[in-house]
Amino acid sequence: MDTITFPIRALVASGRTEYRFLGLSSFSDERYDYVASEVSGFCLDVGCGYNRFIRDFCQGNGIGIDLFPYDGIEKNHVIEDLTSLPFADNTFDAVTFIANINHIPRKDRDKELGEAYRCLRPGGKIVITNLNPLASQLVHRMGFAYYNIFYYGLLHKPNIPGHAEGDDDLTISNREIADRLEKIGFKALRSRYFTTQWFLNHMIIAEK
Helix, strand or coil: CCCCCHHHHHHCCCCHHHHHHCCCCCHHHHHHHHHHCCCCCCEEEECCCCCHHHHHHCCCCEEEEECCCCCCCCHHHECCCCCCCCCCCCCEEEEEECCCHHHCCHHHHHHHHHHHHHHEEEEEEEEEEEECHHHHHHHHHHHHHHHHHHHHHCCCCCCCCCCCCCCCCCCCCHHHHHHHHHHHCCEEEEEEECHHHCCCEEEEEEEC
C-alpha cells in the first residue's frame, strides 16, 4: 500500500498520526525502518533531531547527537562542533546520518565523516540516506512551503532549527558521498534503494 500510494504520500504533507489512520507509513518512519534493518549493536545517530531513531527503532541502544537542543536529547549530547566528537575511538557499531548529509556544510563533510570513521569499531557500518537530487529539490521546497503556510504562517509555531530555506545542499550526489567515504578509508560501499519510495530515496552503506 505504501508503494502504491507513494505519489500521494509525496504530495500531501501529513503527520505520523494521520498516516497511521490511513494505514500508511510516514516518510520518517519508513526511512527509519530501512536504516534500522542495516544497524545492529551500539549506534550513534548524527543529527538526530528528536532522537526517535535511537529511542524507537534501536530500542535505546545508542546515542543521538545534534547541534540543536531538540526535545528528547540529553543536554550533554547537544554538540557544538560535529567535526570533533566527544567519544573515544572504536566506540560504536554503527553511525547513521539520516536525511541530513545535505545539511552539513561542504567544507566540514570530510571532517564529520572522518569523525564517524574514528568512532566506529573495526567492521562497523556507516549508513547515510540520500534522496535523488531532483526529488530532493521538489520535496524540500514543497515541505518548506507547506510548513510555512500551515504551521509557521497560520499557527505561528517557531521555525525548526537548522531547517531554514536555503540551508540545504539539494544536489549532493552519490558520487560525492562515495568519494568522500573512500578517501577517509571506508570500504565495501553499496547502495540500497527504498522500493516503497519508487527508488527515489536510498541508503549508502560502508564499513570500517
